[in-house]
Amino acid sequence: MSVSHPDPRELTLPLRDLVRGLRQKTSGPRSLLAPALEFLPGPLRDAIRDITHSDFAGGSGSRSARKPELARVTRTAAALRGADVSALDTVAAATFAIRILLDNAGKQDLLISKTILALCWHDAESRRLRAASYLRALVDREPFGVAPGLLQTDADLDARERLRICVAVVLWLLSDHNDDGIAEDELVKIAGWLADDCLEACQAHRDDADQLEKVLLETAGRI
Structure with a gap:
């Protein structure tokens, strides 16, 4: 039985935000967002994976709120x-x-x-x-x-x-x-x-x- 996936054109998440999400330094969002890549066309999926590859390797980052002026x-x-x-x-x-x-x-x-x-x-x-x-x-x-x-x-x-x-x-x-x-x-x-x-x-x-x-x-x- 085949599994249907959403049409990438129907995704409301801007791709730049998908990349931001994949670059987050904690494992939770990465593990939840990574399956979303499967909804994208192959070349685009591979390109985003390449962009974020180094970030998946590890490290720590901050998400603390930056106080605006x-x-x-x-x-x-x-x-x-x-x-x-x-x-x-x-x-x-x-x-x-x-x-x-x-x-x-x-x-x-x-x-x-x-x-x-x-x-x-x-x-x-x-x-x-x-x-x-x-x-x-x-x-x-x-x-x-x-x-x-x-x-x-x-x-x-x-x-x-x-x-x-x-x-x-x-x-x-x-x-x-x-x-x-x-x-x-x-x-x-x-x-x-x-x-x-x-x-x-x-x-x-x-x-x-x-x-x-x-x-x-x-x-x-x-x-």
């Missing part, structure tokens, strides 16, 4: 309220927050797709209610996981935890980022705690952008 964070925060900003800023800020939240959830080995994060911002930037639109894009596009946009496994997040992290990212960005002695990573953790409080409301207003935006703004005001 405060100006970059504040630009992204302003963008959720209507200001113009580069996707590079939003991606750097969101990556920082997501990594902290994943670490706190005990999911240090999960990957983050910067390409998909950029697409999330492009989905939201033309909308009137950007915070609500950005949250919905984060939830729909799933920019973090075992292999963002490609496959999910038991090592991935459940739907509630995934939503909580997405909500926390938006709450953190909507909060006050004045330099008052509170580190940004601490603000991210506070946003994660508050996300639990508004999770049901966010789910209830998933298709009502006005109400969802109101919930997010009111909750962020508590940070």
Whole structure:
């Protein structure tokens, strides 16, 4: 009996993100992502294996969140309220927050797709209610996981935890980022705690952008 594989053209994970995932220095993601190569055409599969071959040999690496410049964070925060900003800023800020939240959830080995994060911002930037639109894009596009946009496994997040992290990212960005002695990573953790409080409301207003935006703004005001 033959086994059918997905058409490579239907894979939503950008190839550059697949390479990033295969280059991660821990065995978990590599062992989970490597089978995905079998979905690709032979020459492309061999090329990616060649690119990552030296990285499979071993070594250690860091996935700690790189703190973005405060100006970059504040630009992204302003963008959720209507200001113009580069996707590079939003991606750097969101990556920082997501990594902290994943670490706190005990999911240090999960990957983050910067390409998909950029697409999330492009989905939201033309909308009137950007915070609500950005949250919905984060939830729909799933920019973090075992292999963002490609496959999910038991090592991935459940739907509630995934939503909580997405909500926390938006709450953190909507909060006050004045330099008052509170580190940004601490603000991210506070946003994660508050996300639990508004999770049901966010789910209830998933298709009502006005109400969802109101919930997010009111909750962020508590940070």
